[in-house]
Amino acid sequence: MAYFPMFIDVKGTAVAIIGAGDVALRKVKVMLEYEAKITVIAIDVSDEIWKLEKEKKIIVRQKAYDEEDIKDAALVIAATNDTTLNKRISAYCKEHRIPVNVVDVQEECSFIFPAYVKQGPITVGVTSSGASPVISQKIKKMVMNTLPDYYGELADSLGKVREEVQKKIDTEKERKQVFKKLIAIGEERKGRISYDDLEEVLKKK
Ligand SMILES: C[C@@]1(CC(=O)O)C2=NC(=C\c3[nH]c(c(CCC(=O)O)c3CC(=O)O)Cc3[nH]c(c(CC(=O)O)c3CCC(=O)O)/C=C3\N/C(=C\2)[C@@H](CCC(=O)O)[C@]3(C)CC(=O)O)/[C@H]1CCC(=O)O
Numbered sequence: 705m706a707y708f709p710m711f712i713d714v715k716g717t718a719v720a721i722i723g724a725g726d727v728a729l730r731k732v733k734v735m736l737e738y739e740a741k742i743t744v745i746a747i748d749v750s751d752e753i754w755k756l757e758k759e760k761k762i763i764v765r766q767k768a769y770d771e772e773d774i775k776d777a778a779l780v781i782a783a784t785n786d787t788t789l790n791k792r793i794s795a796y797c798k799e800h801r802i803p804v805n806v807v808d809v810q811e812e813c814s815f816i817f818p819a820y821v822k823q824g825p826i827t828v829g830v831t832s833s834g835a836s837p838v839i840s841q842k843i844k845k846m847v848m849n850t851l852p853d854y855y856g857e858l859a860d861s862l863g864k865v866r867e868e869v870q871k872k873i874d875t876e877k878e879r880k881q882v883f884k885k886l887i888a889i890g891e892e893r894k895g896r897i898s899y900d901d902l903e904e905v906l907k908k909k
């Protein structure tokens with residue numbers, strides 16, 4: 705059985721993370737990288753999580769969990785060391801159709817985390833659908849070793865000229881050719897492309 709890869713926009717989305725230990729911290733860091741609005745609910749809070757709260761990157765509610773804490777969340781991550789509580793959180797979320805991840809108990813998750821490589825707007829996500837997180841980690845390292853380090857900024861710059869290309873060129877087939885040429889220019893330069901590069905490519909058409 706394989707999981708379907710779905711990429712979702714979590715920028716500004718209310719994410720509730722229950723628990724504030726090492727495992728929760730890993731999830732906080734991932735969700736922060738994708739600009740979610742994170743609230744951590746936990747009895748014991750690690751120093752690193754307090755530091756993020758002081759930097760105003762996350763909200764921390766130091767308390768015992770109750771259902772009020774997650775009723776308005778768009779995503780929930782149960783990361784406590786109390787397996788019965790994690791199960792209860794999962795059951796509540798499933799009943800209320802809130803996507804939920806229970807750290808390291810796959811059957812209780814409605815979504816799971818991938819190993820991933822992020823460069824600007826590019827994310828390469830890897831999953832083994834729970835078969836072996838360590839093989840996902842290994843594949844992630846293979847991607848890190850082969851993905852050129854300027855691809856994120858190249859993708860960003862292609863995004864910036866894309867609207868112009870869509871306006872100026874009628875067919876999808878031709879637009880694709882233009883983007884391939886722009887990528888080749890970026891690869892030669894090992895960096896971003898500009899509107900001038902687009903003008904050059906359009907002139908030679
Ligand atoms: C990708 C990553 C993201 C992250 O966690 O953020 C991730 N696990 C990572 C590492 C890792 N996890 C574990 C080990 C120890 C070795 C081992 O046990 O194999 C290591 C290695 C390490 O720690 O280095 C233990 C473990 N994990 C799960 C179970 C329970 C089970 O299988 O049911 C147990 C046993 C717990 C126990 O024994 O008590 C379950 C899940 N872990 C997943 C994701 C989802 C499936 C993803 C996939 O299939 O690819 C899934 C299903 C749910 C989820 O957590 O979303 C991250 C790599 C981060 C990176 O480097 O990029």
Ligand SMILES: NC(=O)c1ccc[n+]([C@@H]2O[C@H](COP(=O)([O-])OP(=O)(O)OC[C@H]3O[C@@H](n4cnc5c(N)ncnc54)[C@H](O)[C@@H]3O)[C@@H](O)[C@H]2O)c1
Nearest residue numbers: 723724725726727728746747748768769783784785786808
């Ligand atoms: N640490 C790891 O690398 C690792 C690896 C595999 C699995 N796990 C599992 O993941 C889970 C979390 O691990 P951890 O190391 O982050 O644990 P931890 O003990 O460091 O943290 C647990 C957190 O849950 C909070 N908590 C417990 N009951 C609560 C309640 N009723 N209300 C609010 N908060 C509550 C605690 O206050 C604490 O912040 C555990 O079940 C552990 O077995 C951990």
